[in-house]
Amino acid sequence: MAKGIRIRAKTKGGVTTVKALMSHPMHTGLRKNKKTGKKIPAHFIQEVNCEHNGNAVMTALWGPAVSKNPYLSFKFKGGAKGDSIKVSWVDNKGQSATQESKIR
Amino acid sequence: MQRRTFLKGGLATGAVAVAVGAGLLTPQTVLAAWPKAAFEAKGDAAMKALFGTTATTASGDIKIKAPDIAENGAVVPVSVTTSIGSIESISLFASSNPSPLAASFNLGATAEGFVSTRIKVRKTGKVNAIVKAGGKMYSASKDVKVTIGGCGG
Amino acid sequence: MMKKIIITMTALGLVAGANMAAQAGPKEDLKKFKSYWTKKLPEGKTLDDYADGIYIYNQDLYDSWQAIEEFPPYELDIEAGEKEYNKPFKNGKTYASCFKNGGIGIAQNYPYWNAKQKKVKTFEGELNECRKKNGEKPLKWKKGKLAQLSAYLKDTARGKAINVVVPNDAGALAAYEDGKQFYFARRGQLNFSCAHCHFDAAGKYIRANILSAGYGQATNFPVYRSKWGGLGTMHRRYGGCNKQVRAKPFKAQKSEYTNLEYFHTYMSNGLKLNAPSNRQ
Numbered sequence: 001m002a003k004g005i006r007i008r009a010k011t012k013g014g015v016t017t018v019k020a021l022m023s024h025p026m027h028t029g030l031r032k033n034k035k036t037g038k039k040i041p042a043h044f045i046q047e048v049n050c051e052h053n054g055n056a057v058m059t060a061l062w063g064p065a066v067s068k069n070p071y072l073s074f075k076f077k078g079g080a081k082g083d084s085i086k087v088s089w090v091d092n093k094g095q096s097a098t099q100e101s102k103i104r
Numbered sequence: 105m106q107r108r109t110f111l112k113g114g115l116a117t118g119a120v121a122v123a124v125g126a127g128l129l130t131p132q133t134v135l136a137a138w139p140k141a142a143f144e145a146k147g148d149a150a151m152k153a154l155f156g157t158t159a160t161t162a163s164g165d166i167k168i169k170a171p172d173i174a175e176n177g178a179v180v181p182v183s184v185t186t187s188i189g190s191i192e193s194i195s196l197f198a199s200s201n202p203s204p205l206a207a208s209f210n211l212g213a214t215a216e217g218f219v220s221t222r223i224k225v226r227k228t229g230k231v232n233a234i235v236k237a238g239g240k241m242y243s244a245s246k247d248v249k250v251t252i253g254g255c256g257g
Numbered sequence: 258m259m260k261k262i263i264i265t266m267t268a269l270g271l272v273a274g275a276n277m278a279a280q281a282g283p284k285e286d287l288k289k290f291k292s293y294w295t296k297k298l299p300e301g302k303t304l305d306d307y308a309d310g311i312y313i314y315n316q317d318l319y320d321s322w323q324a325i326e327e328f329p330p331y332e333l334d335i336e337a338g339e340k341e342y343n344k345p346f347k348n349g350k351t352y353a354s355c356f357k358n359g360g361i362g363i364a365q366n367y368p369y370w371n372a373k374q375k376k377v378k379t380f381e382g383e384l385n386e387c388r389k390k391n392g393e394k395p396l397k398w399k400k401g402k403l404a405q406l407s408a409y410l411k412d413t414a415r416g417k418a419i420n421v422v423v424p425n426d427a428g429a430l431a432a433y434e435d436g437k438q439f440y441f442a443r444r445g446q447l448n449f450s451c452a453h454c455h456f457d458a459a460g461k462y463i464r465a466n467i468l469s470a471g472y473g474q475a476t477n478f479p480v481y482r483s484k485w486g487g488l489g490t491m492h493r494r495y496g497g498c499n500k501q502v503r504a505k506p507f508k509a510q511k512s513e514y515t516n517l518e519y520f521h522t523y524m525s526n527g528l529k530l531n532a533p534s535n536r537q
Contacts, residue, residue, distance in 0.1 A: 006328075006332055021328050023333045028224070055212075057214060059209070060208070060210075060219075061137070061138060061207065061208045062206075064224075065201055065205075066206060066222070066224070067179045067221075069486075071220070071325075071328055072219075072220070073221070074215060077214045169324075171321035176484060251466075
């Protein structure tokens with residue numbers, strides 16, 4: 001599947017809640033391919049960076065124990081409708097993805 | 105007081121994120137921050153590897169929301185909420201996992217004490233949330249039962 | 258030891274045989290199903306709640322299910338399905354050209370009986386037919402692009418009441434009967450019928466899983482299963498279920514499963530579509 005990131009950012013009462021859903025297999029490296037019997041190599045997001053109007057708000061450091069097609073939510077004080085929220089990730093294979101969305 | 109834009113092993117600036125997106129930074133450069141030893145540590149060593157210490161204070165101000173019984177250990181929704189001030193990070197450990205450290209969230213100056221995600225829990229055991237705030241560490245835990253799949257599993 | 262369960266159509270008071278006064282058959286059955294399922298409702302729940310599957314039986318599981326449904330992984334599949342839907346075929350036509358209203362908001366009417374072709378037409382069946390008609394290779398039936406396409410289009414019909422029609426036509430009634438027979442017939446080494454688990458034992462545990470009620474099962478396919486780590490179609494699940502009672506599964510979209518889907522979905526008539534859904 002394509003490296004999609006879906007973002008929902010809403011502000012209410014001075015607090016912005018950001019929710020993100022990312023497309024990623026998050027392989028632990030422990031499971032075997034049923035057909036070949038070989039171990040599926042570890043392939044997982046290691047770092048997720050979240051920015052508000054270009055300023056870093058939160059960094060998530062992940063291991064392979066985060067579920068497939070990972071979900072993330074956090075909150076921060078401030079943020080206004082129309083502000084930019086950017087979510088980027090980098091995985092252990094050096095692949096990356098980024099997505100930008102506006103606060104509603 | 106200095107703005108906490110750079111935490112140890114912490115936040116990327118806007119420039120870094122742009123550079124990553126443009127492929128200008130290799131994973132090695134950005135992820136010098138990724139705590140490999142902590143994510144690979146087994147059992148009780150995981151906390152020590154991430155924080156350098158295992159000294160925490162149990163806190164009733166850390167609420168862990170997770171199912172009592174996980175319908176599928178591969179996708180367990182977990183939320184942590186806390187109002188402890190000067191919060192720096194929230195980390196999640198699944199004690200029954202081969203490598204307990206599942207995720208660590210480094211929170212910037214404006215971030216609130218709340219994170220939510222979905223993790224893999226190998227079998228019945230404790231999910232521990234460690235909050236680092238004002239240089240100190242606080243903890244809470246929740247038992248999560250993980251059942252074997254039956255006919256539908 | 259499991260107590261002897263007598264699940265026969267007659268025990269449930271269902272009308273048997275296509276020779277019965279035509280309309281009476283399926284309509285009578287549906288009335289009897291609804292009355293059966295009303296009697297079996299857990300405390301505080303209504304008939305509509307059966308669309309929630311196993312989650313009507315356990316509040317803790319319901320809560321963690323809702324936590325995932327709040328921003329579910331299948332949203333990525335819906336997005337992929339929409340892309341596929343909008344991508345023209347090599348001949349320039351699109352999927353929309355094969356369906357009423359372009360396929361948007363119509364999935365609640367499937368499956369249906371095509372009197373000319375004398376067969377049950379399923380939604381996924383017609384998606385691949387559309388491809389074939391426009392010179393494209395068919396997609397695999399159980400997962401992947403077809404499931405995503407189905408997910409997108411079914412999502413556009415979310416909330417609409419299932420409305421499967423069994424017309425007063427010998428062929429349609431025979432197909433409905435065939436599906437019904439399948440549902441109540443024992444099969445496999447474990448010698449269970451669908452009804453064994455999903456009628457009498459609905460809400461009970463089998464090892465560590467709760468058994469869902471037959472009523473409401475058809476509302477949420479294609480389904481994103483945590484077990485699969487992805488999306489799958491109804492026929493994928495049929496195959497899996499048959500394998501789990503150690504019966505040889507049938508091929509996806511062949512008459513055994515299309516007739517089963519016809520009966521099975523009819524049995525959920527009136528319940529609102531909630532497809533796709535995240536389930537265990």
